[in-house]
Amino acid sequence: MRPRWSAEQRLAWLLCAPAVTAMLVVTAYPMLYALWLSLFRYDLRFPGERHFAGLANYAAVLTSEVWWRALLNTLMITVGSVALELVLGMVFALVMHRALVGRRAVRTGLLVPYGIITVVAAMSWRFAFDPTTGFVNGLLGLHAAWLAERWSAFFVIIQTEVWKTTPFMALLLLAGLTLVPEELLRAARVDGAGAWQRFFRITLPQMRPVILVALLFRTLDAFRIFDTVYVQTRGAQDTATVSLVGYDTLITRLNLGLGSAVSVLIFVCVVLIAVLYIKGFGLDLTARGRGR
Amino acid sequence: MVCTLAACARPPAQPPHLHWYVFDEQSGAFAAAARRCSEESGGRYEIVLAPLPTDADQQREQLVRRLAAGDPDIAIIGMDVIWTAELAAAGWILPWEGEAARQARAGRLASSVQSASYDGRLWGVPFTTNTQLLWYRTDRVAKPPATWDQMLTTAEGLGTHGTIEAQGERYEGLTVFFVSLLASAGGQVLSADGRSVSLAPGPTRRALEIMQRLATSSVADPGLATAREDQGRLAFEQGGPSFMLNYTYVWPSAHADAPAVAAHMGWARWPAVIPGRPSRVTLGGINLGIGAYTRHPKLAFDAASCLASAPSQRLAAERGGLPPTLTTLYDEPPIRRVFPFAEVLRETLRDAVQRPQTPLYADLSLAISHTLHPMRAIDPIRDVARLRAAVGRALRSEGLL
Numbered sequence: 001m002r003p004r005w006s007a008e009q010r011l012a013w014l015l016c017a018p019a020v021t022a023m024l025v026v027t028a029y030p031m032l033y034a035l036w037l038s039l040f041r042y043d044l045r046f047p048g049e050r051h052f053a054g055l056a057n058y059a060a061v062l063t064s065e066v067w068w069r070a071l072l073n074t075l076m077i078t079v080g081s082v083a084l085e086l087v088l089g090m091v092f093a094l095v096m097h098r099a100l101v102g103r104r105a106v107r108t109g110l111l112v113p114y115g116i117i118t119v120v121a122a123m124s125w126r127f128a129f130d131p132t133t134g135f136v137n138g139l140l141g142l143h144a145a146w147l148a149e150r151w152s153a154f155f156v157i158i159q160t161e162v163w164k165t166t167p168f169m170a171l172l173l174l175a176g177l178t179l180v181p182e183e184l185l186r187a188a189r190v191d192g193a194g195a196w197q198r199f200f201r202i203t204l205p206q207m208r209p210v211i212l213v214a215l216l217f218r219t220l221d222a223f224r225i226f227d228t229v230y231v232q233t234r235g236a237q238d239t240a241t242v243s244l245v246g247y248d249t250l251i252t253r254l255n256l257g258l259g260s261a262v263s264v265l266i267f268v269c270v271v272l273i274a275v276l277y278i279k280g281f282g283l284d285l286t287a288r289g290r291g292r
Numbered sequence: 293m294v295c296t297l298a299a300c301a302r303p304p305a306q307p308p309h310l311h312w313y314v315f316d317e318q319s320g321a322f323a324a325a326a327r328r329c330s331e332e333s334g335g336r337y338e339i340v341l342a343p344l345p346t347d348a349d350q351q352r353e354q355l356v357r358r359l360a361a362g363d364p365d366i367a368i369i370g371m372d373v374i375w376t377a378e379l380a381a382a383g384w385i386l387p388w389e390g391e392a393a394r395q396a397r398a399g400r401l402a403s404s405v406q407s408a409s410y411d412g413r414l415w416g417v418p419f420t421t422n423t424q425l426l427w428y429r430t431d432r433v434a435k436p437p438a439t440w441d442q443m444l445t446t447a448e449g450l451g452t453h454g455t456i457e458a459q460g461e462r463y464e465g466l467t468v469f470f471v472s473l474l475a476s477a478g479g480q481v482l483s484a485d486g487r488s489v490s491l492a493p494g495p496t497r498r499a500l501e502i503m504q505r506l507a508t509s510s511v512a513d514p515g516l517a518t519a520r521e522d523q524g525r526l527a528f529e530q531g532g533p534s535f536m537l538n539y540t541y542v543w544p545s546a547h548a549d550a551p552a553v554a555a556h557m558g559w560a561r562w563p564a565v566i567p568g569r570p571s572r573v574t575l576g577g578i579n580l581g582i583g584a585y586t587r588h589p590k591l592a593f594d595a596a597s598c599l600a601s602a603p604s605q606r607l608a609a610e611r612g613g614l615p616p617t618l619t620t621l622y623d624e625p626p627i628r629r630v631f632p633f634a635e636v637l638r639e640t641l642r643d644a645v646q647r648p649q650t651p652l653y654a655d656l657s658l659a660i661s662h663t664l665h666p667m668r669a670i671d672p673i674r675d676v677a678r679l680r681a682a683v684g685r686a687l688r689s690e691g692l693l
Contacts, residue, residue, distance in 0.1 A: 043689060044360045045382045045651055066692040148518045236462050236518075245692060251353060253655055254360065255689060262692070 031267065038260035045254050057261035066245060067262070071269075074241040076154065077229075078222040081161040085218060086211070088162065089169030096170065097177045114167035122231035125160045150237045157239065160228050165221070169214055176210030177203070212283040219273055224266070242266050307338045308588050310595050314370025314578070315351055316343035321612035322370075328607070329598035337591045339368070339599070348372050348464060352654065359384040359583065366583035367592040368599070371416055373407035373577050373646070374653050377486075380415045381651035385581040388414040392593050396600070403644040404617040408579040410649055416579030417600040418617035420608050423573045423640050424472070425633060426560045427528065427536040427543075429453075429553075436560030440473075440502050443563050447511040447535060455533035456506065457524030460516035462665035467647070467657040468574045469537075470664055473499035475572035475645035476565040481656070481683065482648045489684050493676055498565060500664075500672040500679075507667035517666040529553055537562065539576070540631065544613050559633040561640055575644035577617065615641070652686060658693040659686035 041053040061067050092110050099106045113121070128134045129146040137143060146152045180203050188198050204211075226243040233239045235248070246266060250259030277283045307330075314322060326339040342365075344351040352375060358366060359379070371379065379385045388396050396417035397405050404418035426443075428436055432453060437443035447454035459465035471481065479495025482488065507516055513527060521538055528536045529550035536542065546554040562571040580596040582589060598604065605616040609627050615637060621627050622634045631637060648656055659682040664670060685691055 044356075045378055047382070060691045064692040145515065145518065148515070248658075249692060251357070252349070252658075253689075253693070254356060258689075258692070 034260040034263050037256050038264050040257045042257040043255050057257050061261050070240045070242045070245045077158055077225055080158045081222050082218050084162045085166045085169045088166045089173050092170035093173035093177055096174050111167045113164050118227045119231055121164045122160055122228040126232045129156050147233055153233050153237045153239050157228055157232055172214040176207040180206045212281055216277045220270055307335050309340045310337050310367035310592055311340050311342045311365050312368040313342045313344055313366055315346055317612055319612040321608045325599055325604035325607050329595055337595055339595055362585045364585045364587050367586040368596050369581045370578045371581045376408055376415050377410045377649045378651045380410045384584050385415055386584050400617045401619055401641050403575050403641055407575055407646055416581040417596055419578045419580050419600045420614035421577035421617045422539050422615055423575055423644055424537050424539055424562055426562050428558050429534045429556050430558040431556040432534045437563055439564045439567050450534055453534050454511040455513055456511050457513055457527055457533050457536035460519050460667050462661050464657055465520055466661040470660055471647055472574045473502055486650045489680055491680050496676045497672045500670050500675055503667045504670040504672055541613050561636055570643055572643050572645040573640050655686040659683050
């Protein structure tokens with residue numbers, strides 16, 4: 001039976017309406033339009049040859065070696081950067097949480113990289129690793145052309161990502177740390193639990209929902225990586241990501257049909273990641289379970 | 293329009309602005325040419341430079357995005373020779389017709405006029421041109437090699453100083469390198485009508501053999517797989533390498549940066565692939581096209597004609613080091629001082645080869661450079677088939693690249 005709408009509920013929807021409308025216009029419309037375009041053979045250079053192509057664009061993408069390689073590259077960057085960010089972010093969160101002196105200075109200092117625009121960060125690191133202008137080779141006593149080989153290029157890209165977004169992870173985890181009841185930790189200490197035991201047995205399990213949310217946000221973000229790779233290698237040395245493939249198809253080749261199919265497939269991947277977190281790891285984004 | 297006598301008598305406050313979208317030329321030669329033509333117009337128009345990035349791929353990306361959206365601000369376009377077919381087929385530039393077309397062709401290099409033509413019509417006025425020469429060290433090599441085989445053998449005999457600088461990164465420059473080798477071997481990428489793949493097995497294999505031999509030879513630069521024109525120039529100026537395939541800008545650059553090397557710098561025609569058959573080198577340069585959506589098409593045609601006329605070409609040559617498209621300028625002493633190699637340059641330009649003239653050129657070039665990179669991994673027999681397949685897919689705009 002459908003519950004009757006109370007006046008309060010109606011008011012709530014009314015208040016939401018502007019936001020919902022804005023979301024429909026700026027999010028739903030472009031997404032549906034991309035879906036529509038992806039069903040056409042449509043190249044901006046040949047507007048006259050536009051015709052319905054069904055799923056041919058999807059077939060072309062999914063049978064292409066380029067797509068699968070880019071997907072693999074993207075997954076490597078995603079897993080590599082998110083894993084490192086989780087560990088480092090947790091360390092930073094603990095430092096920020098437990099800092100006794102200069103708490104504000106520590107928090108501000110740790111957040112600085114997050115305030116820097118990604119393109120600028122990517123440029124800075126590209127120059128830092130450059131054999132002629134960079135300091136990294138001098139520091140390590142090497143003569144390596146980091147961005148000219150596949151694995152070292154991946155290393156530079158991942159470390160740029162980690163440097164840039166670990167503060168975001170730390171911030172989310174810091175919020176989680178404040179949720180861990182202090183009395184629980186004190187009780188455990190009285191019972192003789194050591195620092196490691198308290199961290200692994202109490203803090204981490206208590207923070208599980210927050211950690212999952214942080215991981216979800218960062219995974220979705222990392223999967224759509226574009227600017228760092230564009231600036232540092234432009235996909236050379238086999239480092240192209242799915243977003244870069246989409247860019248090449250849409251912006252360089254002006255192939256709206258094929259490019260839209262790539263975009264839709266990236267969207268499908270993002271949805272799959274979200275479903276994996278929510279169904280697979282039991283992440284509850286609304287946290288209603290505990291509220292009641 | 294109704295106006296009072298006083299308002300009508302007043303000259304217009306400002307002549308219409310014509311924006312000239314062209315790469316950011318560092319010497320100021322383009323700005324000087326724009327100023328000169330604006331003044332010469334007697335207040336009919338004023339040319340305003342709209343500088344684009346120096347990287348040709350990024351210039352194109354910015355331009356096509358604006359043109360596809362019908363930007364009326366684009367009056368004159370400094371078109372790389374490889375964009376003619378794409379911009380013309382999409383209807384983004386206006387054809388040159390009648391007297392304007394006649395003047396745009398008159399006295400200019402046939403290969404440059406060809407690069408501005410598509411589908412039997414002229415789509416731009418040739419402004420500057422460019423092509424590669426072979427640069428070598430006169431103190432180490434007595435006579436410049438005539439063929440690729442001779443060059444590789446001579447270089448290998450020079451030991452550590454034998455390095456040959458070429459372009460091996462995965463970008464347009466690799467496509468240019470391949471097209472020059474292929475044409476010198478007597479082949480072509482597309483059939484004459486530009487609609488099907490040519491890439492005859494014999495010449496294609498010969499071109500791939502040379503690329504593979506160069507990349508796996510002891511005289512290849514260790515950084516060949518990431519080398520563009522400028523890395524080659526810098527390496528040559530350090531004094532190590534003895535050979536370099538590069539554009540003419542390396543000459544003034546060496547004189548400014550490395551006089552000791554420049555004193556022993558010689559030039560010759562690009563080496564031949566087949567003995568006795570002169571090489572055919574890829575043509576570069578800029579043609580001036582008129583944006584299809586401009587508010588002032590007639591003024592834009594006039595302005596472009598002025599920008600591509602002899603005085604502007606002299607400015608571009610003497611200040612910017614950009615070779616002219618008007619053939620007689622090569623005989624003028626001031627130009628000869630800038631280009632002491634003018635004779636070899638003009639001969640090379642006369643026999644120059646066009647990159648495939650098709651609206652799908654951008655796709656085609658990606659297909660070629662992606663298939664042939666890195667050069668050291670080329671297998672001449674296997675890769676002829678791979679290349680044909682990749683170019684064919686690009687021509688049918690199938691799949692990802």
